[in-house]
Amino acid sequence: MLVWLSLLVFFIFMSISSFSWPVVWSMDAVCLLVFIQVLAWWKGKSSVESSGKFAVIQFLGSILMCSGFLAYSFYGVEWLLVLGLLLKLGIFPWYGWVPQVFGGSSWYAIFLLSSIMKFSSFMVVSVFDWSAVCYYFFIFCAMVNSLIGAFGGLNQVNLMSLMGYSSLLWGSWMLIASLSNTYVFVVVFFIYCLGFGSIFFLLDSQVMPSVYSLVFSPKNYSLPLFVGLLSMAGFPPFLSFPMKFMLMCSGSKLVVGVLMLSSAISVLFYLTVGMAAWFSGTLYKTAVKDFWSSFVVVVSFWGPFLFFFFF
Incomplete structure (x- = not known):
């Protein structure tokens, strides 16, 4: 392997x-x-x-x-x-395969699909000298894709399909970052994999791939999952907040407005999963249960310092 x-x-x-x-x-x-x-x-x-x-x-x-x-x-x-x-x-107009493939895959495969397997394609987008028409078409696709990812995840109870729509939303942020600057994209992509890859490994411990199965989970990961999902939603001062803040400062008002609207909508299904994980246990029982639990908490809190170290 x-x-x-x-x-x-x-x-x-x-x-x-x-x-x-x-x-x-x-x-x-x-x-x-x-x-x-x-x-x-x-x-x-x-x-x-x-x-x-x-x-x-x-x-x-x-x-x-x-x-x-x-x-x-x-x-x-x-x-x-x-x-x-x-x-x-898997970006608009070809986004339909992402939730379907994610819904029937393992968590390790989902992590590779949402990160490593997309890296070379994003790099082609970043280094290619696009015409103005293609450049703005990419931006338009990113905005529509973020809205699809945000609204599509609202009615999902399957954890894997929900992460597929989350991948659509984050794919839009990655596309905007790759169009902005290659160095910015590499740093954002690295921190994305570092901070959010651990979430998939924690979710791999769930036997039933449902949001509500987290409430009855035999493994008590309430604090790490709750903190990690708050980080995915972009709450300050967690890991993804400086990433989004940097891209907001460098983008146009229309693009930033659409992406922020999509992120605000996605908070609903992130909190749904986070609260389900929170009610599966108590704060005092889940402080440092294993390596991945402590890794999620440490990276989510100290990730912003790592981000500003790169810049």
Whole structure:
């Protein structure tokens, strides 16, 4: 298992460090094959249907990206590349596969899908010299995608599908960050993985993938989950607050307004999960139960200091 994960990280860094578009595309295709092997290792937890959907979507996205590279090289047309990247990232108008794939996957697969597997595509968005029309189209897709993620998560009781809509919302923030500056995107992406990846590992301990099953959870993780979900919602002084504040200062009023509206709406379903986790136990019983519990609490509180250290 560690061999496949190491190969996955290696090919991703090969993709983002290459200066040749054919190499970027080929390394991205190899990453897809390696990730399918990783999903096969979790065959007991991850459904075959979700893995098949993800493989088909990524394959179609790779075809669009390859066609886009050729169209841009010979004709200067960027739209095929734009559509291919949006499809691979699961951003409007190709957002429908994200909640479906997340709903049938394991928590470890969800963490990889929402972080590592999107890194190379976001880097292509960040380093490519887009025309003004494509640039504003990306921004429009990010705004619509954030609203879909916020409103779509309100009626979800399945934890995995809810995290799929949360991924849509955070994908919009990541897209705006990648369009803003490569360095800003890398730092924001790193802190996102550091702070929120641990939430998925805590949620992996739940037998029933439902929000209400947290109330009857045999493992008492009320404090770590509650703190981690407040951080995901962007409450100060937790980890995601300086990330959002920095992007708010660098964006236009319309973009910032839509993203902040979406974040405010998403607070409702974050608090739903957080309160369900809180009622599963008491504050005094869950101070430092295991490594991941203490990790979530420490990172959520001390994450802002780590963020300002990078800047």
